Amino acid sequence: MIRVENLSVAFDGPEVVKNVTLEFHDGEILGVVGESGSGKSVTALTLMGLVADNARVTSGRILFDGQVLLEAGKPRDRGLYRRYQGEKMSMVFQEPMTSLNPTQRVGLQVDEVLRLHTSLSPRERKEKVLESFRAAGLSEEERIYASYPHQLSGGMRQRVMIAMAVILHPRLIVADEPTTALDVTVQNQIIRLLKSINEKENNAMLFITHDLNLAKRICGRIAVMKDGCVVEQGTAEQIFLHPRQEYTRRLIQAVPGRVKKNRSLEERREPGESLGEPVAEVRNLSVYYRESGNSLFDRKKHRCVVQNADFEIRQGESLGLVGESGCGKTSLAKAILGMNRDVEGKILHHTLRPQMIFQDPYSSLNPAGTVGWLLMEPLRAQSAREGARPMTKEDMKEAAYQMLRRVGLEDSYFHRKPSQLSGGQRQRVSIAQALITKPGLIVADEPLSALDVTIQAQIMELMQGLQQELGLSYLFISHDINVVYRMCDRIMVMRQGKIIEIGDTEEVFREPREEYTRQLLAES
Amino acid sequence: MRYLGKKLITLIMTLFLVSAAVFLAFQIIPGDVVTSILGTEATPEMEAKLREELGLTEPPVKQYFHWIGGILRGDLGVSYRYSRNMNEMMPVAELIGDKLPVTLWLAAFSFVLILLISLPLGVIWAKSANPALDAVLGVLTQASMAIPSFFLGILVTYLFGIVLHFFVPGGYVSYEKDFPAFLGYLFFPALSVAIPKIAMTARFLRNSMLTQMGADYVRTAYGKGCTRRRVMYGHVLRNALMPVVTFLGMIVAEIVAGSIVIEQVFGLPGIGRLLVSSVNNRDFPVVEILILYITFVVILVYFLVDILYRVIDPRISEK
Secondary structure, eight states: EEEEEEEEEEESSEEEEEEEEEEETTOOOOEEEEEEEHHHHHHHHHHHHOTTTEEEEEEEEEEETEHHHHHHHHTOOOHHHHHBTTTTTEOOSTTTTTSOOOEEEEHHHHHHHHHHHOOOOOOHHHHHHHHHHHHTTTHHHHHHHTTTTTGGGGHHHHHHHHHHHHHEEEEEEEEESTTSSSSSHHHHHHHHHHHHHHHHHHHHHEEEESSSHHHHHHEEEEEEEEEEEEEEEEEEEHHHHHHSSSHHHHHHHSSOSSOOOOOOOHSSSSOOOOOOOOOEEEEEEEEEEEESSSSSTTTOEEEEEEEOOOOOOOTTTTEEOOOTTTSSHHHHHHHHHTTTEEEEEEEEESOOOOOOEOSSHHHHHHHSHHHHHHHHHHHHHHHHHTTTOOOOOHHHHHHHHHHHTTTTTOOGGGGGGGGGSSSOOOHHHHHHHHHHTTOOOEEEESTTSSSSSHHHHHHHHHHHHHHHHTOOOEEEOOHHHHHHHHOOOOEEEEETTTEEEEEEEHHHHHSSHHHHHHHHHHHH | OHHHHHHHHHHHHHHHHHHHHHHHHHHHHSSOOHHHHOOTOOOOHHHHHHHHHHTTTTTHHHHHHHHHHHHHOOOOOOEEOOOOOOOOOHHHHHHHHTTTHHHHHHHHHHHHHHHHHHHHHHHHHOOOOOOHHHHHHHHHHHHHSSSSSSHHHHHIIIIIISSSSSSSOOOOOOOOOOOOHHHHHHHHHHHHHHHHHHHHHHHHHHHHHHHHHHHHHHHHHHHHOOHHHHHHIIIHHHHHHHHHHHHHHHHHHHHHHHHHHHHHHTTTSHHHHHHHHHHHOOOHHHHHHHHHHHHHHHHHHHHHHHHHHHHOTTTTTGG
């Protein structure tokens, strides 16, 4: 019996986990769902004994098969915990890129678990590591054993982490957002792997995610967390079909299921009116990536990352661009924005310079400027350009205030700095920044993926509202098929640098022509 | 292998450029070697004769290649200033022969001291959860970093030489006669050069380790059930050493320069005084060779650092 009882945890300030009770059963996956800051990761790390040293357990205890691992008011017993960590309980983390030691061969990193907890001979240990690699779905296990983390793909690294977690058949596996950093197709493989391990080993699993859809697919029971509290707990079916809490309902609604909120371009069109004029035409475009050599003596390599792209973006439409990471989505977007000049073919713009909304509002806004300064920056750049009509400072200020209101922020935000804003507010500022020069086309590169689900829904609504109000066109890049379905009139599928399918969203979803598209759609 | 070849070419090119730069500098800076040798009372005939003898009537480019050609044949040229006897100028090789090793040994000794003291110190400092030790080391390293080496040399001479009689100030044994004793005499000078660098390196390693301790892979290691000690030595140290190795490579040139200064404070017969007087006397064959030697040694150390870096970080070798 593994139980978290009435657990409350505080760092230097107020409690971030409040009276959380969770119970783990063999062979069951318990999902903990919540937005960032809801306390789900702190709960998991406290359970694993990995929470930062300045955390204080203010109430409750953790029981593991009759043994009290942790109790409020008593210091963490590291020696006791070490006997459990890795052997009876283990953890798979979110970031497979950084969760492995970059300077040690991965075989040895897995081997360390055996060195710590068993007295096997080196040869037996290696045999066991290889076996565990196979169990985690890694072929060529000898090669993997001798590889460094940077020589493996994200999916492979996560499999190594899983091999490390299951090698001693622990009673409890904690998986903290194990697929968030991975591509859609790889995500699904990892999910299937975790599920099959759970069935085979009949152990308990704690699965932490912000993605309700994912939780629905893998978890038997789900606990919904908000502001450090478990607000609702029950079987997956109960949670989804009969949510009792308002917050749970909101979470479920915010998940972009296959609901079309936006009318398609055809419907929006008045009778007799033709399709919108193209705002940008991309004709037979190939984009190259120059791999810079090591030094003077290396020959420069020229790699084609986008091949013969040919399409147009029409006035007032949202064109979705989907595909796995590395397929050339971002290279194509950069070429359209004029940020990559190593291209062949033609890009014709029929409106003002296109602008971009970036993925991560935490790093794409200059932290030193105030919101107002950030908003006026594109105007200053524009005024400084040759032949442009210079704007007075007052005009710029006025335009910035107008834009703030337009993206739903109060005037007082003008003097704040990005660090004082939440993720959603920052993304609003990003959008305002992109719109302030009145471009006709906006390229949005994964504008939602760094945000929480409820915030995602708000930003999507904002983007759609602005589109209708201002007649904008979007090139919307995303790996999330459901978001694209909801946002976009047409959809474009990219694979290995080629656009393999383009068409009306409804049609592509109903009858995908390409096998690859079918796979992508099936997996989300 | 290809990498080594590339490095070798870089090494040769660098030496070539440095030699040309030094040669050029002596063409440009004011002052004439002939006046400097003969004094102001020499007749124009005497000056012309000496000029002819030294090969200074040739065009500079020809002079340069003549000189470089000599070096490649193993002939380092002769000093313009020092003579072996009445008729013969002093060959540069002979002049610097027993002085250069003193300076290089001093630099090497301080480098070893830096490694031996700063690395353990940095690790202990990073591991320590003791705020008192933390504060003491913080102040101590801050102070040592701020004191210039030559002043430190004077303090060390006073404290260990005059007050505590650990060594005789001004004493010296040639490295050819008694090597261990020679190293004994180098200890305090080397320490004076090393102390500020020890403070910097220890600080740097400590900060690097503290940064690494927040990394995700450290959490993974704890999650396996590693002890703090195992996490430190098995995972954190190697990753934390990478920037430190780069830093150590960068301070090599400073250590050589520091050695040249400090040997004067301790009265060691290194190249310091010779270098200064040769610059003043426009004795450029001597200066050129000294600078080339130092450049060669510094580049060689950079090269070793580069290889070491590749050993520590597997990600480098494949880029």
